[in-house]
Amino acid sequence: METKASHLRHALITVWTLAVVLFLYLPTIAITLASFTASRYFQFPIAEFGLEWWRKTFNSIEIRQLLSTSVTIALCVTVIAVSLAFFGAMAFARYDWRGRSFYQKLILLPIFFPQSVLGLALLLWFNALGLQLSWMTAVFAHLVWIVPVVTLVISIQVYSFDPALEEAAFDLGATRWQVLTQVTLPVLFPGLFSGALFAFLLSWGNFPLSLYTTGSDTTVPEYLYAKMVAGYTPGVPVLGTVSTIGAAILLVGGYGLILASRRARQSVSE
């Protein structure tokens, strides 16, 4: 057919996509550059490079405290979200039951909801219950949004799960627990792993929910926000760079692991 026109179209699409990727990463590049400035104020082109601000940031006790709060919250969110969402995803995609269609829509609602308003609604709710705000209420707040996301992520894997595997194991005399730990969980592992990755990273990067629900505890995104509103300090680009690179490493490493295990399994079955 009209191959020349379609070649041109494909070339245009490629150029456009690369432009969008660049657009997406421009701010990250700017932040990384700024973190290596030696001077107190950011000016471009950078007159002098240095690692001084990196050292200062990592020697600060305050920053270590922030990192540990953020990691604690993200780890708690990951464990709880994956356990809840595993069952949630089975109900979403594996079983056919009466309220399923309604349930599927209910799960989506917290995702289709402005997060700042959700954060304030939770603040009001915690107050009405008389709860003291701390990193623990923030875990709960993150979960309201992250459990639905993780349920969807795991559901995609569950859709391709063959229920006959479970039935075969039951026929061979396996107990319910054996089926769960030796059939269902291993088969669904890539989905659970992606879900855990999503949960950790979404919690780690969340700002609007943390803002209203952490009380006197502070997470990294909250701290950065307070600093960037109050005026420039080179610690902001340093932490921003750490946050970005950390997310990238976790994600690339995580998907590398999934691909490697899939490949290993394929070569075994061949």
Add this chain to the structure above:
Amino acid sequence: MRRFADLGPGGKSALPVLLFLLAGFVAPLIAVVWFSFMPPRTFSLAAEPSLANYAAIFESTNYISFLWSLGLAALTVILLALICYPVAYGLVRVFGRWAMLLMLLFTIPLFVSENIRLYGWVLLLIKNGVVLGTLKSLFGAEYASILFTRSAILLGMVYVYLPFMLFPLTLGISMIPDEARDAAFDLGASRWQVFREIEIPLSMPGVVIGFLLTFVLAVGAITEAKVMGGQRIIPIAQDIEIAFTYSQNWPLGAALSVLLMLVVGILVLAALWRFDLDRFLGRK
């Protein structure tokens, strides 16, 4: 206990998530609605209900914030549709093996706090920043910065919500069967006709989800205006935040939230209610 046994495996598996969402999503929203009927500036839920907050909103200038938020969100959605459709099309039909890597590249920024990424734009666009500083040192030319203008807010919103449009569109376009396109071409359809009469209708579920998700998130946007807009516009979410924090008027904030939830809720329920999620997510 008999009841629980009757639920069956599906209902039992759904129970933990349902209970959690009841306590963490439905109950807080009911609390917000209830609070919106409390007298202004109270912090208790036990007072005599009144409509004073809603009356105050209709007499105030809050509608300006509402209009700005809705207008900016609509513009964001339109721009993102134009930006993302070719990329999504490329991810499904053009890039082949590279699509995986590109998807990963589009995913990474999602996990970095939006305020950090917006701050990157501040460094790029500020006077003596990356863009203007480079122009100055190369050509000696000085330009006005677009930072702290309304266009900067729009730029920030388009930037932050891009993945939320891109991923649903990609999923939608991957639902178009090759046979349908080939058949249309064989019957003599032009490229434009195939786009309009085959590709758009068949990718509609993804288009709807993408539009809805970006619109809803953009209506609630607040950081973009604060970090990049220099308070040039006060979006509705910020009005709500001000009521809850600085002015300590929780019932007013709750009433504003209810109005925003109504707009969002009606849109979401209308679009999602008859949506077949199994087809959208489960297809292999």
